[in-house]
Amino acid sequence: MTRSPATPLPPPEERRRLRKxxxxxxxxxxxxxxxxREAVRAWESGRTPPHGRKGETYVKLLTTATPTKPEPTGQQRSPEPPEHSEPAEPIKSAKPSARSVKPSPVRTGGRSVLRPPVRSVQEEAVDPTTLTPAQAFDALYTFCTPALVRQTYLLSGRRDLARESVERAFQLAWDRWPEVARDRDPAGWVxxxxxxxALAPWHRFRPRHRRPEPPPSQLSDRVLLDVLLHLPPPYRxxxxxxxxxxxxxxxxxxxTEASTPAAASRLLRAxxxxxxxxxELSDPLVLHQRLAELASTEHLRPAKPPEVRDGSERRARFWTRAAIAFTLALIGATALTLYTAPTHYDPPVPPGxxxxxxxPRVAPGPLSDKERKLRTKLREELPHGPERLAPQPW
Structure with missing residues (x-):
């Protein structure tokens, strides 16, 4: 049955069912x-609506395509293969002009190194519902870290900062693991x-970041990295x-917490x-290939998952103890102030x-230093002086 292209967009649940x-x-x-694939996943989850020519193509394929397998009736449906069972391929740009060019990565081995590989449920061989929080965190860390370290290296241009950024992000994720585990995209959160x-501006004040970083060995990689690092951080x-x-x-x-027109303007200027x-980087697919090659030249080895979890727990214990110590010090200082503070107020004698x-009558006032010294001297010498003569009655 053929429908008009103006058919309204089905709800998110219906989009997923139609695709399946x-x-x-x-x-x-x-x-x-x-x-x-992320765009299709966002459309099916309802995060973003499809729009433009891609949206029209999406609606048309959903409503006019003929299923390759008829739906069984009167019996139980056979289980469908998992959506992530297909091997990963190099990421292609969504631009129509770039679809006719097929990238041929030289160093990536036919797979994008800027993105985690797609794995199937059979490859993982575990039931996600039976994982402990530590096992789920380790699986996410192992899955995302290799590509994420390379991405942060392209952002910062420093190897140690790239590893540190990924470790700190996962330490923060472990501190907030219930929130991250319920997120729609935990990898995007991290x-x-x-x-x-990685893009925090205060890194420039750290002593070890004042030393220059060794550049890549290839001249083309050095030029590309230099151009990237000279872009403003939002553009990069x-x-x-x-x-x-x-x-x-x-x-x-x-x-990037920007509007779509602002992101398009940044991308155009970059x-x-x-x-x-x-x-040669005017072709989006060539740019993707060069970025993947530049990131793959650096062998960045992050820490093991247990080390990251232990570091997060140590950091949490340190800050907890620091907060307790600061609170106790504040309570002690307050108690000491209350104990030593005067309980009454003696107003000064106003001048006559x-x-x-x-x-005016001369009122007693504060003694000078000379008068205080004289008073102290008299008090000390008075017992050793002559006896005081007292008049006797007749």
């Missing part, structure tokens, strides 16, 4: 539409935290997310700057005033 009725995974459906730490982050990780424009805008220095020509 065609026996297509999110990656396969994304290739037919010409977008990334990625945003790592990017914030937008380029890494859009051209490196493969997010679409609305997701890139949401992660592309102009890159193309001015390196004209002349009234009707009568001079």
């Amino acid at each position: 009725s065609h026996s297509l995974t999110q990656a396969q459906f994304a290739r037919r539409v010409g977008v990334s 990625r945003a935290a790592a990017y914030e730490w 982050r937008t380029v890494v997310l859009y051209d490196g990780v493969g997010l679409d424009l609305p997701e890139t805008a949401a992660e 592309h102009e700057t890159l193309a001015a220095r390196l004209p 005033e002349t009234a009707q020509g009568v001079p």
Whole structure:
């Protein structure tokens, strides 16, 4: 049955059911539409609505495509294959002009190194519902860390800062693990935290960051890294997310906390700057390939998951003890102040005033240093002086 292209967009649950009725995974459906798998996942979850030509193509494929397998009736449906059972492929740009170019990575081995590999449930061989919090955290860390370290290296240009940013992001995730575990995209949560730490402006004041970082060995990689590091941090982050990780424009805008037009403007200006220095990077797929090659040249080895969890717990214990010590010190200082503070107030004697020509009476006032010394001397010498003569009655 053929429908009009103006058919209203089905609700998110219906979109997922329609795609599954065609026996297509999110990656396969994304290739037919010409977008990334993350975009299809966002559309099905209701986070972002499809729009533009891609949105029209998406609605048309949902409503007009013929299912490859008929739905069984009167019996139990056979279990469908998991959506992540397809091997990962290099991330392709969502731009129509870039679809005709097929990248051929030289150092990435046919797989994007700026994005975690897609794994199936059979490959994991574990039931997610039976995992302990530590096991779930270790699985997320092992899954995301290799690609995330390379992404933060492109943002900062420093190897030690890239490893530190990822470790601090996962330490923060372990501190807030109930919140992260319930998040729709835990990897995106950790990625945003790592990017914030890597792009923090106060790193320039640290002593070890004042020393220059050894540049990459290849001249082309050095030039590309130099151009990236001269971009403003928001532009650099937008380029890494859009051209490196493969997010679409609305997701890139949401992660950079900007509007979609602002993210598009940043991306356009960044592309102009890159193309001015390196004209071959005007092709989005070539830019993605070069970013992947630049990130893959550095062998960045992060810490093991138990070390990150132990570091997070040590940091939490340290700050807890510091807060307790500060509270006790504040209570002690307050108690000492209350104990030594005077309980009454003695107002000073006001100076006298002349009234009707009568001079004021001299009121006792504070003694000078010389008078106090004389008083002390007299008090000390009085017992040793002559006896006082007292008049006797007759």
